[in-house]
Each structure stands twice: as structure tokens, then as C-alpha cells.
Amino acid sequence: MDTGFIGKKSSAAGGWGALKSCGKRLMQSGSPLSGARTMLKANQPDGFDCPGCAWGDPEHGSSFEFCENGVKAVAWEATGKRATPDFFAENTVSDLRRLSDYELELNGRLTHPMRYDAQTDRYLAVSWDEAFSEIGSILKGLDSPNRAEFYTSGRASNEAAFLYQLFVRAYGTNNFPDCSNMCHEASGVALRQSIGVGKGTVLLEDFEKADAIFVIGQNPGTNHPRMLGDLRRAAMRGARVVVFNPIRERGLERFSDPQDKLEMLRGGATDIASDYLQPQLGGDMAAVRGMAKVVLAAEDAAIAAGLPPVLDHAFIAEHCAGFDDYRKAVEATSWAEIEDQSGLLRVDIERAAEIYMKAERVICTWAMGVTQHLHSVATIREISNFMFLRGNIGKPGAGLCPVRGHSNVQGDRTVGINEKPPAAFLDALEKEFGFAMPRADGHNVLAAIGAMLDGSAHAFIGLGGNFARATPDSAIVEKALRRLKLTVHVATKPNHSHLMPGEISYILPCLGRTEMDLDAAGGSQLVSVEDSMSMVHGSAGINRPASPYLLSEVAIVAGIAAATVGSEKVDWIGLAGNYNRIRDHIAATIPGFENYNERLRKPRGFHLRNTAAHREWNTPARKASFLAGPLPVETVHQRAKKNDNLFALQTFRSHDQYNTTVYGLDDRYRGVYGERQVVFVHPDDLKAVGADAGDRVDVVGEHDDGIERIAQDFRLVPYDIPRGSIAGYYPELNVVVPIGSAGAESDTPTSKSIMVSFRKREAA
Structure with missing residues (x-):
């Protein structure tokens, strides 16, 4: 048994660990001073838009907003290393295939x-x-x-x-x-059906006004760290942050803001999640359906007792279609179904619903933990339905917020x-x-x-x-x-x-995002991007190109x-x-x-108007549409638990990568160091299969199409995750994700719903 790759997890996201990690990446880039200078122009009115993620920038154009992902992305791009023709002359394609993703991209630009x-x-x-x-x-x-x-x-x-x-x-x-x-195809499909536009309805300042923020199937600490600053500020002013995530993620638990000098000096951190629920993989729709069931029951009780209603009847009457059918679908869903499919207890779902009902303004945000399942479109429609109940669309501090990955x-x-x-x-x-x-x-x-x-x-x-x-x-x-x-x-x-x-x-x-792009007359060219809040920003590189041939x-x-x-x-x-x-x-x-050119050159750019945010509904009914339907007949975790040897696998990023780009081999938030071929498993599941922490296994895909899919030589890591659900990094585990399994209506690969088994490897 070898557990030397398992170390101490960070006590909080951000903090000194983030600063050390950024310093390490800048030093590895081959041009640390250039990388540091470049970062000072990230997300600035006269600089470049950070390529690290699609989280919104502050409207006021603050000074450099610290983000570990941004530093890594810029250091990765602004590296002094070069993959020249000599590099390719020295290495055949067959030789290069033997390198890992990390080793290959280390060769530079x-x-x-x-x-x-x-x-x-x-x-x-x-x-x-x-x-x-x-x-x-x-x-x-x-x-x-x-x-x-x-x-x-x-x-x-x-x-x-x-x-x-x-x-x-x-x-x-x-x-x-x-x-x-x-990634977010399901979000676009479902939101167009529900609200008539396939984008989120919130602005960044809405996070300053929300009473409650529901974070579903999302890990901001690794995927878009700047969001943690907004969640931290919300938590500090008393907003409740309710998390639904199978994995205990450090960034959703505690965050130490590297820009807060006092917090850094004291070694402190701010609690993010007020409530942290861990559903089974694919159980989010059932969890949201359960909360809606609580809200509707509370409405009935309030009316019977002569108390103020729980639902926003004015919003539903004026702006919504399909409410009666949706209510029937919710009432027809039993608590036994909800608990079994979500993996959560009724009492925990009721506690989350109470937070929702006490909040005047609620934001619901999600990412690929929601969008990469067979029933992702139905889940996002369910989230929309839930938000309609109390009119949480089209008012300050409230709305729907799918958070994209790429910038x-x-x-x-x-x-x-x-x-x-x-x-x-x-x-x-x-x-x-x-x-x-x-x-x-x-x-x-x-x-x-x-x-x-x-x-x-x-x-x-x-x-x-x-x-x-x-x-x-x-x-x-x-x-x-x-x-x-x-x-x-x-x-x-x-x-x-x-x-x-x-x-x-x-x-x-x-050229990369950080590099100067000259026009025909030799002047600097400006490009533009749109973030998750539909803000369009200008971006102008400041570095010399890595090569005159780019x-x-x-x-x-x-x-x-x-x-x-x-x-x-x-x-x-x-x-x-x-x-x-x-x-x-x-x-x-x-x-x-x-007036694109004129508006783009204003500080922070401009906002693309979102009709649903103004309660204008471009749906067939010309209203926000409650879309009713039953829960899935069976999720991947419900199928897997019928056999002690089967598990529901999700792939995700380590903390040291961005999509398929691997910056390093450490995942300090999960306590894994120098290793990427790992699978996170509940300790009791390890015992059930007769394995110990650190044992090596092959991960075998169990899709029923007759194709053999095996990810070889992975270590088992005990982790706080629901029994029957497991997790590991992509792209290493993409080999077991079948192209024949795709989301209904979205056609997105089901990278969060993969049936697998373990096959023990013989000790070397």
C-alpha cells in the first residue's frame, strides 16, 4: 500500500497556498517578471481580458482582482519556453505521444x-x-x-x-x-424553453443584494476562483449560501481572500456555505423537486391558517404559464422517490427549502455538475420552475446564473x-x-x-x-x-x-490573449469577449508575440x-x-x-440586454413556462447500487488544471500531490471492495454497447463523497466516457454519469 501521494488538504481556499502556487507557476514559466507584470493588466480597461474563466468583472473596474486561475493561465501563455521547429525535428510524433498532457505542453509556445x-x-x-x-x-x-x-x-x-x-x-x-x-448546452436548451433566452439573467451586482444563493453542481474554488470573492462578501453580510454538491469542496466551505490583508496576516478565513448538502450523482433534480414540494406544502398551510401566502401569486398570474400542471407533477412525486434518487434526507431538503422561503431575493447558480447527465435539461427546467414559485427572476438580487467555463x-x-x-x-x-x-x-x-x-x-x-x-x-x-x-x-x-x-x-x-495584435497600419488591435453575465469586454494584448511568425x-x-x-x-x-x-x-x-465599436471602448464594455431579466418572455407561451415532468425513471447511481461492484463516476478538474490544460500535478484542496491517476471513493466503499487507500486499480467502463473501455492504473483515494458515487480527473478518465451516452435534448456527453467497476491490479 502506497499512500505517499496523499497529503494535507488546504484549510481554506485561496490564502497563502494560492500565493505560493502562483509564485511557483510564475517561476516555472521561464519569465516570472514578465508574467507578474502581465498580470497587472488583466481585466483592466486598458489591458486584456483574463483567459482563465468566464466569471464577470466588477463594473467599477477595480484594481487587479486576485485570481489563482488567472495567474496560472497567464503564466502558461506568457512562458519563455518555445516549441520551435528544432523541437519537432528532435521528436517524432510517436515519441511525443508518450508524454503526458502536462509534459507535452511544458515545451512552450x-x-x-x-x-x-x-x-x-x-x-x-x-x-x-x-x-x-x-x-x-x-x-x-x-x-x-x-x-x-x-x-x-x-x-x-x-x-x-x-x-x-x-x-x-x-x-x-x-x-x-x-x-x-x-459543457453548458443543456443550460441553453432548458433556459430557452423556460424563459425564452439561453443565458443567465443576473449581473455581478446582484450577488451584492441576494438574501440566499443556491450553488448546485459547481466548484468555484477550482473552476472560477474570482466567484469565491463574491460568495465570501455575500456570506459576510449575512446571505445564506446553500450548496448541493456530492463532493466536499474546500472552496465552498472556507475561503481566505488574498486581497484581504488583515485576513491573510491573521491566517483566517471566511465560511462560505451556510448549508452543504451532498446528493448522489444525478440526484439534483430530485433535490430541487423536493424543495418545491416543501414550498407548495407551506403555501397550503399558510392559506389554511390565514397567513400571508408563500408563493408570489402576482408573478405567477402575470408572467407564468403551466403552473397547475407543474403543481400536479410535484404533488405526484413521493418523498420516497425524492429521497432515494437524491440520496438526501427529507429533513435536509426541508431545511434548504426554509432558507429559500425566508429569502426575498434568491440567485441559483450551477455548472457542469448539473449539465452533464442524461436528464440535465429536465433538471435545469426544474431549477427554473423552483425559482418561478417566488418570483425570483427579473428583480434585483435574484435570478438564474449558469456559470460558463471558457472565457x-x-x-x-x-x-x-x-x-x-x-x-x-x-x-x-x-x-x-x-x-x-x-x-x-x-x-x-x-x-x-x-x-x-x-x-x-x-x-x-x-x-x-x-x-x-x-x-x-x-x-x-x-x-x-x-x-x-x-x-x-x-x-x-x-x-x-x-x-x-x-x-x-x-x-x-x-497569438495568445496577452500578446499584441497589430493591424495593417501597425496599431494595436482590440478584440472582445462575453462573460457569463452577458457583459461584452474589450481585450488588448500587451506582450510581444512569442514568435514573429505568429x-x-x-x-x-x-x-x-x-x-x-x-x-x-x-x-x-x-x-x-x-x-x-x-x-x-x-x-x-x-x-x-x-454602436459596437463605440460601446466596446467604454470602461468595462457593455451589457447585452437579457429579455427575461426584464420579464419579457420569448417562449411559445410568451410567458415564463413551468415545464412539468416526472423524475428520471432511474439515475446512474440508482442503477449502480443494485450491484456492489458498480459505481457512478463523475470526471472533474484537479485544482492545478484548466479544462484539458494541466498546470501541475498537485490538488492541494483535495490533498493529492504529484499524481493525477486517482479515483476518489467513500472509505466504506473501499472496505466493501476489499481495498485500501493507495491501492491501484483499473477503472472499467460498464456501458452496454460491447466496447471495452479501461482506464489503467489508478490509485484509490478515500474521500468525503456519497457511497456509490466516485470521482476522478479528466482527460485521463475520458477513455471510459462513452460517446453513445448523451443528454436528452442537449446531446452532451454524460461525463457526470458513468457506470464503472474496479479491477484490481497485481502488485509490482
């Missing part, structure tokens, strides 16, 4: 466009003109535009994303597999990265540019993988991201990419997707577009030389972006 040479199994430097010409020639040579898949990462700017979607539609397809398909994943969708584009948007594009747009729905991520596997897709273009490591069924996706005629990856650093080349494969290096994402898109569809209808190169022109086109085609 890409410096030249590279083309894969199958004969030597190496990438060789080429000119930009050669790259654009061959990519354009292959795309033009496909027998249908639908043979190509055009992926987008949420780090792309609004300008790059708009130009990308325009190029792809000029080419003739709506094939837009996008990172949002794998511009919401903006990419706003400006047109959508495989199912609205007809009105296509009409506007046709009017603005004078040519017909494709109308047939395109491919999302899972459909794109399916097209690669069945041979109907021949080309893949990736605008950022690490497609092969972000997607489920890693081994299958690798085979799918390598059978393509063309693979193209726009990137800042080498990653594992680049090591799965098609017949012809390119790596195209781009191009911006916009310029790369323009170069491929010009070589593929020509410049007769769109002046691609001219648009790349002046982003103001791109923003003028966005303003002419997308509501809410009027």
Missing part, C-alpha cells in the same frame, strides 16, 4: 506553422502561404462542404468566431461542433457558432453580405465524431482547444481523427490532438477563407487588417451590438 510528414513521422516548418494554399485546395476538392467539421474553442474572440462562422457558411455548411456542446464560450454562440442557426440570423447575414447561407442543421461534437467514424467526414479544422482530449471515448476519437484526409489545429502550444494527424495535418500557431486567430481564419472561397464576396484579408470592420458587420446582423 509554438513558433512556426508546421506540416506533418508521414515519412519521417515529424512535423516540419512551412510558410503560411503554403499552409493556406494546401488547406484551401483540399477543402475545395471535397465533394461536399458537409464533409468538413469546423470546431471552435471558447477562447476564441467574438471577432474570430464571427469571421469563422461567416467563412464556414460561405463555404456551404453549418457543421459547427463546439466546446459548448460538451468566451458564451460569446462564440452569440456571434453565430451554432450548428442549428436561427433563421433570423441567417436572414440578417444574407442581407449584409449578399449571398445565400446554408439552411440545413449541421453537426455538433457527437455528430461530428460519428461522421468521422462512418467515413462521411474527411476534414477537421480546430479553432483552438484540444478536441481529442476534451471529447469522450478518447481511444475511439483518436482513430477517428487519424483516418481523415485533413486535420488542422490552430493553437498556442503543442497538445495531444496534434499527435493524431490525418493524411495531411497542420499546426497553425496563433498570426492572430482572425488572420488565420481569413487566410484559410481567402484560399478556400476566394475574396470576391468578402474581403477576408481586409477584415483581418481592421477588426472595427468585423464589429460593424456584427452590429448590422446581431441584435444588441448596435
